[in-house]
Amino acid sequence: MFEGFYTTSLVAPFVCAILVSCAYKRYTSLMARARYPPGPPRLPIIGSLLHVPNRHTWLAYERMGKDLGDDLVHLDVLGSHIIVVNSAKAATELFEKRGAIYSDRPSYTMLIDLLGFDWALVFSRYGDRFRALRKGFHPYLSPDAVIEYRPLESKSVHRLLRSLMEKPENFVASLRHMAGAIILAIAFGIEVKSEGDPHVETAEKGLGAVLLGTMPQAAMYDFFPILKNMPSWFPGAELNARTKEARHASTAMLEDPMQVTKKAMAEGKVSPSVASALLTRLEDQSATEQDRALTYVFMVLGGADTTVCALEDFFLAMTLNPDAQRKAQAEIDLVVGHERLPDWNDRQSLPYVDALVNEVLRWRNVTPTAVYHRLMVDDVYNDYFLPAGATVIPNVWYGAILHDESVYADPLSFKPERFLDPRLDKPEAAFGFGRRICPGMHLALESVWIAVVSILASFDISKTVNEKGDEIDPVDDYVDGLVAYPFPFECNIKPRSEATVKLIQLTDLED
Numbered sequence: 001m002f003e004g005f006y007t008t009s010l011v012a013p014f015v016c017a018i019l020v021s022c023a024y025k026r027y028t029s030l031m032a033r034a035r036y037p038p039g040p041p042r043l044p045i046i047g048s049l050l051h052v053p054n055r056h057t058w059l060a061y062e063r064m065g066k067d068l069g070d071d072l073v074h075l076d077v078l079g080s081h082i083i084v085v086n087s088a089k090a091a092t093e094l095f096e097k098r099g100a101i102y103s104d105r106p107s108y109t110m111l112i113d114l115l116g117f118d119w120a121l122v123f124s125r126y127g128d129r130f131r132a133l134r135k136g137f138h139p140y141l142s143p144d145a146v147i148e149y150r151p152l153e154s155k156s157v158h159r160l161l162r163s164l165m166e167k168p169e170n171f172v173a174s175l176r177h178m179a180g181a182i183i184l185a186i187a188f189g190i191e192v193k194s195e196g197d198p199h200v201e202t203a204e205k206g207l208g209a210v211l212l213g214t215m216p217q218a219a220m221y222d223f224f225p226i227l228k229n230m231p232s233w234f235p236g237a238e239l240n241a242r243t244k245e246a247r248h249a250s251t252a253m254l255e256d257p258m259q260v261t262k263k264a265m266a267e268g269k270v271s272p273s274v275a276s277a278l279l280t281r282l283e284d285q286s287a288t289e290q291d292r293a294l295t296y297v298f299m300v301l302g303g304a305d306t307t308v309c310a311l312e313d314f315f316l317a318m319t320l321n322p323d324a325q326r327k328a329q330a331e332i333d334l335v336v337g338h339e340r341l342p343d344w345n346d347r348q349s350l351p352y353v354d355a356l357v358n359e360v361l362r363w364r365n366v367t368p369t370a371v372y373h374r375l376m377v378d379d380v381y382n383d384y385f386l387p388a389g390a391t392v393i394p395n396v397w398y399g400a401i402l403h404d405e406s407v408y409a410d411p412l413s414f415k416p417e418r419f420l421d422p423r424l425d426k427p428e429a430a431f432g433f434g435r436r437i438c439p440g441m442h443l444a445l446e447s448v449w450i451a452v453v454s455i456l457a458s459f460d461i462s463k464t465v466n467e468k469g470d471e472i473d474p475v476d477d478y479v480d481g482l483v484a485y486p487f488p489f490e491c492n493i494k495p496r497s498e499a500t501v502k503l504i505q506l507t508d509l510e511d
Contacts, residue, residue: 037072037083037384040064048075049223052082054216055480058368058397062086065395072384077223081390083375088401088429091394094381095373095433103435104374106391109221111213114228114243116250120210122371126435137439140274146443149186150344153447156181157454158341159194161504164459168493175311175451176204179304182447188257189264189271199257206253207305209246212239214482222391305483306366306431306438307447312486313364314357314452318461319474319491321414325461328356328416329496332457338499341507342453353453355419357445360452362427363414368397368484370432396429458500462492 040051052075053060061084064073071087085091094102104126111117118124121133139145156178163174177192180200184190192200212218220236221227227234232241257275264270265279318325335349336342347354373392380386396402403411408418418424431438438444455461463471474489495501 035385037074038068038070039074042076047077049077051075052077057216058395061395080223081387083386083390083392085392085394088404091401091433099434101376101379102373102392104376106372106374107222109225109228110218115209115213116247119254141439141443143442146446152185153182153450157451158507161454161458164493165495165504171315171493172312175308179307183304184257187273188261188275189273190257190260202252202256203304205249209249211481212242212246216480306444309366309483309485310360310448311451314360315461315491316474316486316489317360317363317414319463324356324414324416328353328456336457342457351420352416356416357449357452358419358426359414359416361430362402365396365402365430366483370394370396394433401429402427458495458504459493460496464490464492
């Protein structure tokens with residue numbers, strides 16, 4: 001018996017060595033045969049620099065993929081590699097199945113070094129700190145946890161309806177106020193003022209700084225880090241002047257609401273919130289743990305940007321697609337009636353409204369190129385060599401993932417009924433991929449749904465008209481940046497009836 005064991009113990013390492021050797025030889029063989037994915041023409045020294053888009057990057061990368069006939073596009077910019085992923089198949093393989101090596105973030109020189117967003121988990125490097133913070137966030141943003149926030153969301157939406165009724169021309173400002181109110185209450189226990197709340201304004205300025213740091217022009221700072229030390233008149237460094245004021249916004253966004261929570265706790269007047277719960281648990285811990293609490297709550301705050309953008313897209317969709325609006329309103333009238341506003345108990349009975357929300361997220365998704373990933377080690381995909389350190393961009397926009405014609409027939413059209421087909425998955429790609437998928441996804445979806453169903457039940461949204469009575473088509477274009485907000489547009493927002501007006505007024509008073 002022992003002789004056999006002895007023989008096995010000697011043979012096993014040799015067998016393992018042979019298997020490892022064979023696997024290594026196969027890997028090196030693949031690497032030797034592999035080549036970079038196709039890309040635009042390169043010039044000496046600067047490589048593909050002239051092909052890096054400075055506007056509507058998602059459309060430019062889509063065109064590159066179609067012209068090259070491949071779902072991966074490679075750009076070499078001064079020796080820095082960019083890989084654009086233009087298909088759901090490739091995105092699933094790289095970001096989901098190989099998430100362990102594709103979950104890092106690039107340097108983001110503008111955001112981190114100039115604007116001071118090193119505290120924001122969404123832009124942080126992948127590693128032990130990221131995993132610990134992500135795990136700590138789960139109790140507050142899981143599908144079950146976000147149900148507890150529904151009364152707060154409903155209250156904020158009812159106030160939104162009142163604002164839309166009184167000042168319909170200011171609908172974007174009203175959306176921002178509603179989203180800020182929800183996030184600040186959940187994160188810090190802060191109840192905001194009905195108008196001009198300083199905490200909402202601080203958050204808006206901070207989110208504006210994020211948009212500045214993710215403009216296409218900001219990518220130049222990654223290719224030429226020396227630009228951050230140059231005067232603003234230096235070619236390519238024009239954003240430097242704007243970053244000085246924006247950095248103050250980043251700091252205030254981080255610190256101001258937390259100080260309000262700490263003061264309320266010291267005075268025994270604190271309202272339940274993520275921040276107060278974390279600070280209570282960590283009050284005897286180190287400064288590093290305090291920083292963890294700050295990171296948690298501001299990861300929630302980023303959800304405000306996603307919610308506002310999605311709801312602006314909803315107003316644009318309803319303005320351009322009155323038939324879809326009428327179908328949704330007919331369903332709400334049948335299920336809810338006219339004597340109350342919709343609530344969460346109605347959701348299962350409103351499949352078309354659910355489909356409409358999904359179509360909003362697909363049709364004009366909020367982050368068309370998501371937050372960029374960084375490949376941590378050399379890899380091979382479809383015989384293509386993908387180098388370590390490459391910035392990997394998921395193009396979830398036109399013709400790529402959420403506008404793939406093979407999945408979504410007539411993808412540029414707004415057709416909620418497509419999501420009534422149970423075989424069609426929900427557009428979760430709108431929230432990112434794999435280990436970097438947005439942890440606030442469930443909260444954002446809840447906020448968007450209750451806002452959409454309440455607005456549809458209460459208002460008719462249509463095109464504005466000129467002095468001749470002719471309809472004015474709204475601008476259908478988008479701001480460049482991490483979050484693709486629609487360009488400002490006008491629409492007509494009117495209560496559906498006098499009964500609706502009274503219902504909104506009564507509900508707002510009850511809140």
